Amino acid sequence: xxxTCGCGEDDHxxxxxxxxxxxxxxxxxxxxxxxxxxxxxxxxxxxHTHHHDHSHGQTLTxxxxxxxxxxxxxxxxxxxxxxxxLGLIAINxxxxxxxxxxxxxxxxxxxxxxxxxxxxxxxDQQTMNDANRIEKAGAPVIxxxxxxxxxxxxxxxxxxxxxxxxxxxxxxxxxxxxNLVCPSLFDLGETKRVxxxxxxxxxxxxxxxxxxxxxxxxxxxxxxxxLPYVDFDVETFKNTALSINHQLQFIELSAKTGEGMExxxxxxxxxxxHAKE
Amino acid sequence: xxxxxxxxxxxxxxxxxxxxxxxxxxxxxxLEIGSLSGVLPDALEFAMExxxxxxxxxxxxxxxxxxxxxxxxxxxxxxxxxxxxxxVCPACNSTNTFFVRGKELNIKxxxxxxx
Numbered sequence: 016x017x018x019t020c021g022c023g024e025d026d027h028x029x030x031x032x033x034x035x036x037x038x039x040x041x042x043x044x045x046x047x048x049x050x051x052x053x054x055x056x057x058x059x060x061x062x063h064t065h066h067h068d069h070s071h072g073q074t075l076t077x078x079x080x081x082x083x084x085x086x087x088x089x090x091x092x093x094x095x096x097x098x099x100x101l102g103l104i105a106i107n108x109x110x111x112x113x114x115x116x117x118x119x120x121x122x123x124x125x126x127x128x129x130x131x132x133x134x135x136x137x138x139d140q141q142t143m144n145d146a147n148r149i150e151k152a153g154a155p156v157i158x159x160x161x162x163x164x165x166x167x168x169x170x171x172x173x174x175x176x177x178x179x180x181x182x183x184x185x186x187x188x189x190x191x192x193x194n195l196v197c198p199s200l201f202d203l204g205e206t207k208r209v210x211x212x213x214x215x216x217x218x219x220x221x222x223x224x225x226x227x228x229x230x231x232x233x234x235x236x237x238x239x240x241x242l243p244y245v246d247f248d249v250e251t252f253k254n255t256a257l258s259i260n261h262q263l264q265f266i267e268l269s270a271k272t273g274e275g276m277e278x279x280x281x282x283x284x285x286x287x288x289h290a291k292e
Numbered sequence: 293x294x295x296x297x298x299x300x301x302x303x304x305x306x307x308x309x310x311x312x313x314x315x316x317x318x319x320x321x322x323l324e325i326g327s328l329s330g331v332l333p334d335a336l337e338f339a340m341e342x343x344x345x346x347x348x349x350x351x352x353x354x355x356x357x358x359x360x361x362x363x364x365x366x367x368x369x370x371x372x373x374x375x376x377x378x379x380v381c382p383a384c385n386s387t388n389t390f391f392v393r394g395k396e397l398n399i400k401x402x403x404x405x406x407x
Binding site for chain 2: 076078081087165196222
């Protein structure tokens with residue numbers, strides 16, 4: 016068993032487009048930015064012949080001051096440069112499971128992909144369900160199944176982007192694994208991080224999961240058509256989120272009825288115009 | 293559960309740096325973990341026990357330096373320690389405050405044994 020995520024040998028991270036055969040997955044067993052050698056690897060670091068002499072070696076203190084996630088961050092910067100060169104804007108969509116990320120994407124593709132070409136990287140632990148939905152909506156898509164992994168990282172996005180054969184001058188949506196904790200730590204090279212909350216969740220969500228709300232630039236408040244039936248107070252939510260992240264922007268929308276979606280599209284158009292300059 | 297991937301990142305980075313110095317063993321490892329780094333101390337220490345097995349870090353003395361978060365108030369310039377994301381200034385009650393410290397997730401240093 017692999018120690019990084021507890022996954023079994025057959026539980027690789029897979030990259031698949033809808034319609035592709037199950038076994039087209041990558042056999043390189045890499046865990047995102049880590050690419051670690053496994054503990055059961057037989058290339059042990061120590062010498063098995065024990066022919067070292069017994070005079071004690073020198074000790075040396077090495078001052079590193081190195082960020083533990085520096086490998087991920089470096090690769091994220093490479094992704095960022097690649098996206099910039101292609102004239103892409105990359106949107107990292109993060110939320111709890113069930114907030115409506117995929118529905119928002121479906122609607123965006125149906126309504127707006129003619130004006131602004133879209134491509135999608137779907138991150139989930141299992142299944143091709145979301146990729147199939149996106150394909151049906153009409154955008155190129157690749158599904159990353161992380162197995163037991165709880166987040167996407169820069170290496171996964173790098174590989175997925177290459178496999179996606181993406182057109183320049185478009186929007187790349189990266190739908191992260193539904194999780195408000197771990198994905199906040201991993202820079203993917205995105206242009207903007209967009210956190211989504213639905214009104215069926217509590218309006219204290221930002222207080223409960225501050226790290227994610229602190230690291231996002233935009234917050235989409237989804238399922239506003241359900242506001243009359245739930246206790247979610249939009250102003251309370253916004254004030255809480257703003258006290259954590261003073262710069263956070265908000266768009267209230269309903270991917271189901273289409274209310275507020277225009278505002279989201281103009282946000283994307285503005286980013287896109289800016290990216291082209 | 294991302295602590296385990298972080299633990300493996302630590303082992304990988306430390307091992308690479310030790311190899312650059314032609315070391316065969318890492319004797320000490322000093323980590324800096326900010327209270328806002330998103331890492332749970334217990335989970336990381338538990339994950340490290342597993343991650344160091346069979347590596348140059350096995351048997352190394354690992355010190356976890358947990359760094360408290362510090363915020364700065366934009367209204368009254370007060371600097372204060374807090375772990376609360378709302379970071380209300382204790383001097384003037386303002387929430388117009390920004391974190392200046394606490395997101396560290398670093399390998400500070402390693403002590404290695406060279407041949």
